[in-house]
Amino acid sequence: MxxxxxxxxxxxxxxxxxxxxxxxxxxxxxxxxxxxxxxxxxxxxxxxxxxxxxxxxxxxxxxxxxxxxxxxxxxxxxxxxxxxxxxxxxxKPKDASEDEKAQAEKHKATGNSQMSAKKFDDAIQSYNQAVTLDPSNPVYYSNRAAAHSSKGDHLAAVGDAEKAISVDPKFVKAYHRLGHAQYSLGDFEAAASAFERGLKLDSTNAGLKSGLQNAQARIDHVGGASSPPETTTPAQRAVPGAAGSGLGGMADMFRGMGGGAGGMPDLASMMNNPQMMAMAQQLAANGGLANLMQNPAVANMMSRVQSGDMPSMAELMSDPTLREMASQFGATGAP
The missing domain is CATH 1.20.5.420 (Immunoglobulin FC, subunit C)
Known part of the structure; x- marks a missing residue:
């Protein structure tokens, strides 16, 4: 006692x-x-x-x-x-001063450049500094979620996407980040829910529509199971719609990407071109398509696209692997 x-x-x-x-x-x-x-x-x-x-x-x-x-x-x-x-x-997070907001924007810009250079850990650190200076800006959490997803840490991406939504429930891109991360984790029902929530805010968002279609297709295919099927590779599982090495999987992967932004071609129209489909069939027949989908550069590109971060043609052509892929599909004029 x-x-x-x-x-x-x-x-x-x-x-x-x-x-x-x-x-x-x-x-x-x-x-x-x-x-x-x-x-x-x-x-x-x-x-x-x-x-x-x-x-x-x-x-x-x-x-x-x-x-x-x-x-x-x-x-x-x-x-x-x-x-x-x-x-x-x-x-409500603390209100940042004008100087803090300006400094946070500089860190965000640095992080975006590091993302383009595939320096994902460095990008995360830059977004961390932006968040510290201005925790009321949902863009910083959303961008950090994209960086986490790009390096395969989808659990961390879920956390950042949800934080972005808590800061600004009307920030549409965060719902896409969240849905993509949940999809990559194999939780297709949660992914569909995230995409649906985003569509309630922006019913015309093509990325959200495509993500929802892909998630619902997987729910229907596996009966709502929460793990990707064994037939997919890790790279394919990281990209909604890229499952399977056949042409259907490739078409799904391109569908909903749109075209024209940042110098990108209209990939959906390309897949409707008979000559392009013939090339794709030849690539699939010799096993090249399966190998292509296992390429980390391709998986990263598609992950970025599904996250709403459309790379420019100049950026794509600066990557030797993607440049080679483009040449196989008849693309010319790479810088």
Missing amino acids: SEKQQRLVYSIIEFLNQSIEDGAVKADDQESLEVAIQCIGEAFNVDPSNQEQADRLSVKPATLQNIFDVFMKTRAKVAPSASTSTGASSS
């Missing part, structure tokens, strides 16, 4: 004895209270009649009553401001 506990018990017994003496307790209850005081003292080895214990355990001139009164008065003064402060901080 610690002395601190005994001091508390001594103060309680002292308070109860004082209540009996003051008549605060009815006469009919006094005997019962006295028995209770005796039991409490014995349980904690405290004897108020022992002078040595009284000198050691007493908190006089303070009493339990006035200690409690001070606590209640202090709490009454502190509690309102504390609750107000807590409520404000939990509902």
Whole structure:
């Protein structure tokens, strides 16, 4: 038994004895209270009649009553401001100054450049600095989610995408990031839910529509199972719609990518071109398409596309692997 506990018990017994003496307790209850005081003292080895214990355990001139009164008065003064402060901080991140916002934008720009250079860990650090300076901007969390997905850390991407949504529930791109990460984890139902939530905000978003179609197709195919089928490679599992090494999988992969942005060709139209389909069939026949889908550069490109980060043609052609892929499909004029 610690002395601190005994001091508390001594103060309680002292308070109860004082209540009996003051008549605060009815006469009919006094005997019962006295028995209770005796039991409490014995349980904690405290004897108020022992002078040595009284000198050691007493908190006089303070009493339990006035200690409690001070606590209640202090709490009454502190509690309102504390609750107000807590409520404000939990509902809204701190407001960044104009200088902090400018510095955060510089870190974001650096992170974007590092993403283009495939320096994903460096990009994450840059986005970390942006978030620290301005935690109220959902773009920084969303971009960091894309960086996590690009390096295969889809769980971290889910966390950042959800954080972006909590900061700004109307930030549509975050729902695409979330759906892509959930899809890559094999949780197709969660992915479909994320895409649907985004479409409620932007019903015309092609990326969200494509993501939802792919997720629903996988739910229908595997009966809602939460793991990718064994026939897909890790690279294919990282890209919604890229499952399978046949032409259907390749067409699904290109479908919904659109065209024209950043110098990109209309890939969906390309897949409807008979000559292009003949080339693709030849590539599939000799096993080249399966190998292509296992290429990390291709998987990364498609992951970025599905995340809404459309690479430019110049960026694609700077990658030897992707340049070779383009040449196989008859693309010319690479810088």
